[in-house]
Structure formats: C-alpha cells, structure tokens
Amino acid sequence: MPKEHRKRGRREEQKRKREQEGDYPVSKRQRSDEDQKGENFVDDDFSYDAAEHIAIAGPGDIPFYGLLDDEEQEYFKRADIMLELDQFSDAEQRDLFLANIYQEASGKELKIANSQSCSRLMERLILLSTPEQLKALFEIFSGHFLNLAQHRFASHCCETLFLQAAPIVGEETLASGKAKPDSESKNPNTVERMFLNASKEFETHLGYLMTDTFASHTIRVLLVVLSGRPLVDAQTTSLLQSKKKENIKLASGENPLPGLDTVERTVPNSFDVALDRIMKGIVAGMDTTSLRALASHPIANPLLQLALDLEFRQSGKSNAKDTTSLFRKMLPDNPPEEGTESASFFSGILYDPIGSRLSEVLVTNSPGKMFKVLYQTLFRKRLPSLAKNETASYVLVKALERLNREDLREAVTELCPQIQLLVDRSRTSVIKCLVGRCQVREVDSHPLAVALEEAYGQNPQGKLKRMLRLDPVESENLSDERRKQIDHQDATKAHASLLAQSMLEMPGPLRELITEGILVMETPDLLLMAKDRSATHVLQKSLTCTGDTARYRRMIMPRLITLTLDLVTDPVGSHVVDAYWQGSKGLSFLREKVPERLLQHETSLRDSVPGRAVWRNWKMDMYKTRLTDWMREAKGRIEGTKTGIELARERYATRKQHQPSREKQGVRRQKTKSPRTDANAIVAASQG
Numbered sequence: 001m002p003k004e005h006r007k008r009g010r011r012e013e014q015k016r017k018r019e020q021e022g023d024y025p026v027s028k029r030q031r032s033d034e035d036q037k038g039e040n041f042v043d044d045d046f047s048y049d050a051a052e053h054i055a056i057a058g059p060g061d062i063p064f065y066g067l068l069d070d071e072e073q074e075y076f077k078r079a080d081i082m083l084e085l086d087q088f089s090d091a092e093q094r095d096l097f098l099a100n101i102y103q104e105a106s107g108k109e110l111k112i113a114n115s116q117s118c119s120r121l122m123e124r125l126i127l128l129s130t131p132e133q134l135k136a137l138f139e140i141f142s143g144h145f146l147n148l149a150q151h152r153f154a155s156h157c158c159e160t161l162f163l164q165a166a167p168i169v170g171e172e173t174l175a176s177g178k179a180k181p182d183s184e185s186k187n188p189n190t191v192e193r194m195f196l197n198a199s200k201e202f203e204t205h206l207g208y209l210m211t212d213t214f215a216s217h218t219i220r221v222l223l224v225v226l227s228g229r230p231l232v233d234a235q236t237t238s239l240l241q242s243k244k245k246e247n248i249k250l251a252s253g254e255n256p257l258p259g260l261d262t263v264e265r266t267v268p269n270s271f272d273v274a275l276d277r278i279m280k281g282i283v284a285g286m287d288t289t290s291l292r293a294l295a296s297h298p299i300a301n302p303l304l305q306l307a308l309d310l311e312f313r314q315s316g317k318s319n320a321k322d323t324t325s326l327f328r329k330m331l332p333d334n335p336p337e338e339g340t341e342s343a344s345f346f347s348g349i350l351y352d353p354i355g356s357r358l359s360e361v362l363v364t365n366s367p368g369k370m371f372k373v374l375y376q377t378l379f380r381k382r383l384p385s386l387a388k389n390e391t392a393s394y395v396l397v398k399a400l401e402r403l404n405r406e407d408l409r410e411a412v413t414e415l416c417p418q419i420q421l422l423v424d425r426s427r428t429s430v431i432k433c434l435v436g437r438c439q440v441r442e443v444d445s446h447p448l449a450v451a452l453e454e455a456y457g458q459n460p461q462g463k464l465k466r467m468l469r470l471d472p473v474e475s476e477n478l479s480d481e482r483r484k485q486i487d488h489q490d491a492t493k494a495h496a497s498l499l500a501q502s503m504l505e506m507p508g509p510l511r512e513l514i515t516e517g518i519l520v521m522e523t524p525d526l527l528l529m530a531k532d533r534s535a536t537h538v539l540q541k542s543l544t545c546t547g548d549t550a551r552y553r554r555m556i557m558p559r560l561i562t563l564t565l566d567l568v569t570d571p572v573g574s575h576v577v578d579a580y581w582q583g584s585k586g587l588s589f590l591r592e593k594v595p596e597r598l599l600q601h602e603t604s605l606r607d608s609v610p611g612r613a614v615w616r617n618w619k620m621d622m623y624k625t626r627l628t629d630w631m632r633e634a635k636g637r638i639e640g641t642k643t644g645i646e647l648a649r650e651r652y653a654t655r656k657q658h659q660p661s662r663e664k665q666g667v668r669r670q671k672t673k674s675p676r677t678d679a680n681a682i683v684a685a686s687q688g
Contacts, residue, residue, distance in 0.1 A: 062147045065110040073117060075104065080121035083128065098128055109140045110148075119153035123248040126160045131168050138165055138194045145218075146201045155214035159221045159240070160248070162198075165191050166225045170266050192268055195225065199274045206278065207285040210300045217241065219278075220306050226275040227310050228267040239306050275310065282307055283326050291330050292345050296355040305361045312365035331362075335373035343377055350378070350392045363398045375399055375407070383411060384418045387430045397433045405441045412438065412447060419451035426492040428499040435502045435510060449509035461525075464517030467500060468535040469493050470528055497534040501541045507548070515552045518542055526559065530567055530576045539576055543583030553583050557590045564597045574610035578617050588635050595623045595630075 068076070079101050088094040102125070105112055112118045129137065138161060141148060148154040168191045202209060202219060209215040220240050224231065282303075283291075294300040304326075311326050322328060336342035346362070349355030366374065379386065379399050386392040400411060412434055415422075422431060431452070438445045456463040464470075469492065503510040518539065521529065529535045543553060560580065567573030577594075584591035598605060598620055605611030615621075623630045 062150055065114050068108065068111050068115055068118065072108070073115070076101075076112060076115075076118040076121050080118070080124060083121070083124045094128070098125065098133075101125065102133065109137065110144060110154075113141075113148060113154040113157040114151055116153055119157055120248055122157045123160045126157065126164050127248065129164070131171070134161070134165050134168065135189070135191060135194070137161065138191065142194060142197055143201070145198045146205065149202070149209070149215040149218040150212055152214055155218050158218045162195075162218070162221045162225050163231055165195070166231060166265065169195070169268065169271075173266060173268060192270060195222075196270055196274055198222065199226065199278060203277060203281050206281045210282070210294065210303050211297060213299060216299050216303050220303055223275065223278065223303075223306055223310060226267065226271045226278070227313070228265045228271070229310075230263060230265075239302050272314075275314075279307060279311060279326065280324070283324065283329050286329075288329055288332060291326070295330070295345075295349055295358050296352050298354055301354050301358055305358055308358070308361050309365060327362075327366075335370060336377065337373065338377045346374065347378055350386070350395055351389060353391050356391050356395050359395050360398045363395060363402070371399075371402055375403070380407075383414050387415060387418060387422060387427060388425060390425075390427075393427050393430050397429055400430075400433050400437055403437070403441075405443060408437055408441050409443050412443060416447045416451045419448070420455045423452075423455040426495065428492075428495045432495070432499045432502045435499070435506055439506050445506055445508060445510055449513060452503075452510070453513060460516050461520045461522070464500075464514065464521070465525065467496055467517075468529065468532070468538065469496060470525065470532060470535055493534040497537050500538040504538070504541045504545045511545075511547070514538065515542060515549075519552070519555055523559070523563070527563055527566060527573075530560075530563065531570055531573045533572055536572050536576060540579040543576075543579045550586060553585075554587060554590075557584055557587065561590065561593055561597070564594060565601060568598065568601075568605060568614050569608040569611045571610050574614050577614050581618065585636070591634050592631075594618065595620060599623070 079097075082097070086094070088097065101121075105125075109122070112122045126134065126137065141158065141161065145158060148158050172190055172192065199222060202215075202222070206219070209219055217240065224240065286294075291304075294304060307326055315322065315325065323332075328334070331342040331346065333340040333342035336346060346359060349359050363371065363374065379396065383396070386396045400408070403411060415430070415434065419431065422428070431448075434448060435445065437443070438448065453463070456467050469490075500514050504514050505511075518526070518529075526539075530539055542549075542556070557580070560576065560583075564577055564580075568577050580594050581591070584594075595618060598615065598618060602615075602620075605615050619630060619633070622633075
C-alpha cells in the first residue's frame with residue numbers, strides 16, 4: 001500500500017498536530033508587493049528583519065458593510081455619469097439632483113464608499129456637497145474611519161471628506177467670534193469635534209497604519225488638516241498622493257477648495273493638541289532602529305517626511321534638544337560627527353532612492369548648527385562623488401541652497417573640474433543650483449562659465465544645440481503627438497532647458513553663452529528651437545529676462561518676426577509670438593511690424609486655437625478698429641498720460657506765459673531807485 005505523501009520537517013509535523021487537535025492559528029494579514037519592497041536597504045549596517053520591526057499587530061479584521069444590489073448599482077452609476085458630465089441647466093437643478101441622490105443613498109453610505117464601481121460617486125458627492133451635507137456625512141463615517149481608511153476605495157472617500165471639511169473649521173471659528181476656540185468645547189455638532197474624534201480613532205494604531213498601503217495616505221491628509229498647512233499646495237500634494245492616483249474633478253473646472261491653494265489656514269488650539277498626540281504616538285511605539293528602518297520603507301517614508309516637516313514647523317530649534325522628538329529619535333547623536341551611528345545612518349540613506357527624500361527634509365529643516373556639522377561631516381569632503389550620483393545629487397542640491405557665501409565659493413571651486421563629467425551624465429540639476437546660488441550670494445560665476453563652455457564645446461552654434469538636445473533628424477518625421485510623448489518621457493531635456501533659463505537670469509558670461517548661441521543659429525534650427533516643447537522656454541526667456549538685453553533683442557527680433565507665420569498656428573511656437581510683445585519693449589518700430597503680418601493671415605489665425613490666442617494677446621481687434629489707441633499702448637503709453645516731448649512742450653509754453661510779467665517787473669525796478677542809491681547821489685553832489 002503506498003504511503004501518504006507528507007512534507008518533511010519539524011514545523012510541518014507541528015502543523016499536522018494542531019490541525020488534528022482543531023487548534024487553528026489566526027490568519028495573518030497578507031503583505032502586498034510594496035511592503036516586501038521596503039525590506040531592501042542600501043546600508044548593510046542598518047539591515048533589518050521587516051517581520052521583527054515593522055509587522056505590528058493591526059486593529060483586527062475589517063468589517064463587511066454589505067453589497068449594493070444590481071438596481072442600486074445601476075442607479076448610482078448613472079448618477080455618477082450625470083454628475084461627471086455636468087449638463088444641468090443651472091445650479092438649482094444640480095442641487096435638486098444631489099438632494100435626490102442623498103435621499104436614495106440614505107443608510108447605504110458605507111456600502112457606496114466600499115464599492116469599487118460607486119466609490120467615485122461618493123467622492124464626487126463630497127466635492128459638490130454643502131457644509132450641512134458634509135457634516136451629516138461626517139457623522140455617518142464617524143466611528144468607522146479606522147476601518148474605512150484601510151479599504152482600497154473607501155480610503156479615497158475619507159481623504160476627500162477631510163480635505164473638503166477642513167475649510168468649514170475656519171468658518172466656524174470666525175462665526176463663533178473667536179480667533180481660536182476653546183479646546184474644551186463640548187459641542188458635538190461642530191466639524192472641529194468630528195475631526196478630533198477621527199484622530200482619536202487612529203491614535204492607538206499609528207504604528208500599524210504607517211505601513212498600511214491605503215491608511216497611510218489618510219493619516220497624511222489628517223496631519224495636514226490638523227496642522228493648518230495649505231491643502232492644495234504643490235509640495236503638500238506630492239506628499240499626500242502618488243502620481244498614479246485617479247483625481248476626481250468637477251466637469252465645470254471650478255476649484256473645490258477656493259482660496260486655499262497656498263494660504264495657511266487658521267486652526268483651533270484643539271487641533272494643535274491632537275497633532276501633538278499623533279506625533280508622540282508615532283515616536284512612542286518605536287525605537288531608533290525601527291524608525292530608521294521605516295526611513296527606507298516605500299509607504300511609511302512619506303508619512304515620516306510630513307511628520308518631520310510638521311515637527312520642525314512647530315518646535316523649531318528646540319526640536320534638536322528634545323530627546324523624545326522624532327528628529328532626535330532618528331539622529332540621537334548631537335552633533336552627528338563622523339564615526340557615530342547617526343552619521344552612518346544618514347550617509348546610508350543619501351544613496352537610497354526612498355530614504356534620500358527623508359534626508360532632503362532633514363537637510364532643509366535641520367537647525368543651523370546641526371546642518372553645519374552635517375555639511376562638514378558628510379558633504380564637504382564628498383562633493384564630487386555626491387554630485388555624480390543620480391540619487392544623492394538631489395540631496396546635495398538642498399545642501400547647496402543653505403550654504404553661506406564662503407562655503408559656496410569653495411563648493412564652486414571644487415565642483416568646476418567635475419562639470420564635464422556632470423554634463424556627460426546629465427546631472428544638470430547640480431549645475432543649475434550652483435548658477436542660481438551664485439546669483440543670490442553674489443559669487444563670481446566666471447569659473448562656471450569657463451567650465452560649461454569647455455564641457456559643451458567651443459562652437460557657439462553646436463554648443464547650444466548639444467545643451468538643449470536639438471536633433472532635427474529625429475523630429476522631422478514625427479507627428480506632434482509622438483513628439484510630445486517623447487519630450488514628456490525625456491526628462492533630461494527638461495532639466496537642460498531649466499539650466500539654460502537659469503543661465504539667462506545671470507547677467508555676464510553665463511547669459512552670453514546662451515544669447516550668442518541663439519544669434520548664430522541658422523533659421524531652420526531657430527524654428528526647430530521655437531517649436532520644441534523644452535527648448536522654446538529658453539527662447540522665450542531670452543526675450544523676457546531682466547537686465548540690459550536691448551542689443552540682443554534688437555538683433556534677434558527681426559529674424560523671429562520673419563518666422564511669425566510658421567509659429568503663430570503651432571501649439572508650442574505660438575507662445576514665442578506672444579513673447580514678441582515684451583521682447584520688443586523699447587523697440588516700437590519692430591513691435592509695429594508684427595500686427596501687419598498677423599493681419600494678412602487673419603482667416604487662418606481665427607481657424608486655429610493657438611492663432612486665436614495670439615490674435616487676442618496682441619489685441620488685433622483694437623488694431624483694426626482703434627489704431628491710435630493700439631499705437632499708444634504699443635509705445636508703452638497709458639491713456640491720459642503724455643510723452644516726454646509733450647511734457648517738455650508744456651513746460652516751455654508755461655515759461656513763455658510768465659516771461660512778459662517778469663520783463664515788466666524788471667522795468668519797474670529800473671525806474672524805482674532804492675533809498676540807498678538816492679543818498680549816494682546827494683553825497684556826490686555836495687562834494688562836487
């Protein structure tokens with residue numbers, strides 16, 4: 001009789017015994033691929049076992065809220081499509097439609113949020129809801145945020161709800177008549193109290209939620225709301241969501257958060273207390289080794305970045321002295337001199353694609369004394385190697401932005417011999433940073449100009465084409481869409497364009513390198529540059545940059561004007577035609593030639609979108625109907641103002657009017673003698 005096929009080993013034997021006894025272990029949470037990626041690190045001194053340090057016990061199984069039936073799903077799908085199209089006759093009709101949706105969704109809000117096909121409808125409803133509707137929805141979600149935040153679809157609904165409800169807190173603060181309401185307010189119906197209750201749901205599970213694929217995003221949004229940072233700022237958005245996130249937008253194009261793009265919000269004192277509790281909760285449950293392990297974790301790293309940034313904003317320099325702070329927990333050595341564990345850890349994450357982003361936050365926000373030690377220990381002696389590395393170069397840029405004049409001059413001297421290698425490796429971000437900081441700190445940029453000229457070649461025409469990567473052979477047989485895709489994927493062209501634009505901002509030899517290259521370009525190359533999505537910004541910048549550029553503009557503008565008809569209907573080149581206006585400032589005879597060419601091809605301009613934009617920007621309707629007013633604006637004159645020659649004529653006329661009265665006064669003075677003169681005459685007569 002054949003034997004039973006069994007797996008060998010002690011663990012399999014113990015497993016069989018447990019199965020026979022009926023003692024089944026609790027099923028483990030399945031780790032995603034992103035969690036497994038976080039186990040790879042650069043620095044071997046800080047390698048760790050992810051199961052030992054990061055696999056923290058979770059809050060338990062996520063409850064099942066039920067499913068929508070087929071009819072409900074079909075109704076909510078149609079409602080989502082109608083809201084996305086936004087073809088309502090007026091706002092009142094849309095509000096009535098939203099009220100009907102809310103009535104139909106009553107009691108099913110949690111099901112909709114967890115539904116793969118209908119969660120988008122919930123996000124769109126939140127974007128269009130009134131403050132009263134948002135409060136009602138917030139109350140329904142309260143008590144379930146911990147579970148919803150861990151769900152793939154419901155987590156996005158939580159994020160949108162937090163962002164949309166945040167402005168209501170400021171409105172309630174102003175309505176109450178207090179700059180900062182009392183943190184002990186017991187009113188449960190305020191959005192402030194709802195946010196505080198939501199933060200309490202997450203406080204005891206932060207160690208687990210930091211590495212959760214979906215909940216970590218919700219925690220970041222909550223931290224931003226509690227801190228008062230701008231909600232839609234570019235820097236904030238990069239920390240809150242990934243590039244792959246599907247953004248639910250309104251079809252009308254209106255901003256769901258008007259006025260809050262770059263404005264710091266006023267938050268009550270209770271938010272500061274709640275934020276402090278969350279920050280302490282992040283640090284309390286972990287030691288230094290665990291926090292350092294999370295620095296290279298793909299999911300926990302953005303949350304650590306935000307937490308460090310907020311900690312520096314709140315505490316400032318006192319952050320470096322508090323041993324319980326997140327900053328000191330990660331870098332306990334004060335100062336982190338060479339040979340310490342803190343210096344070794346920081347040196348390790350410099351070259352890590354994920355950990356380097358955290359090091360950028362540390363370099364940017366660390367106190368002055370701490371930064372000086374970090375720079376002297378980890379940057380100063382390794383400037384060439386850091387600049388050549390693809391990952392560490394971004395951290396070096398942040399460090400260069402904080403250098404004083406003497407240290408910057410020393411860094412320029414040390415990095416100039418490496419310019420050729422940096423150009424070959426397309427590390428232009430470091431060069432761009434050096435150019436910009438030299439302008440701010442007023443450091444001599446002549447060594448940089450010499451090094452760049454040697455790196456790109458002595459030929460002025462080929463030098464600029466090599467810098468901007470202009471290749472007419474590759475572009476001549478490509479469609480506009482394909483060229484756009486290639487330019488979008490090639491980030492090196494964008495970085496090279498930014499370098500050239502920063503050089504144009506620097507008067508002197510760096511600006512001359514770019515302007516001379518443009519002047520010696522042949523007409524086909526100049527046309528290619530104007531139509532290239534990256535290089536066109538350099539040409540526009542050369543026409544609009546500040547400083548004494550009249551000689552250059554007087555030489556390049558006639559050549560560009562001859563290309564007007566080739567550029568005006570091009571989606572990219574039309575922006576160069578718009579720049580003609582500022583480029584011809586002080587050159588009225590050149591500015592007046594442009595509308596003459598545009599007027600000859602009015603029909604073709606009006607038939608294309610770029611052409612209509614150029615027609616509007618150059619005020620061609622005014623040129624056709626009110627030529628005098630257009631000429632006045634073209635010469636830089638505002639209606640009601642007078643030119644210099646007209647003011648001089650008025651002054652001369654005024655003097656002529658007062659001249660006769662002065663002559664009469666002079667005659668009277670000659671006839672009327674002073675008493676002193678009469679006395680002298682009497683004395684002379686008596687002596688005679």
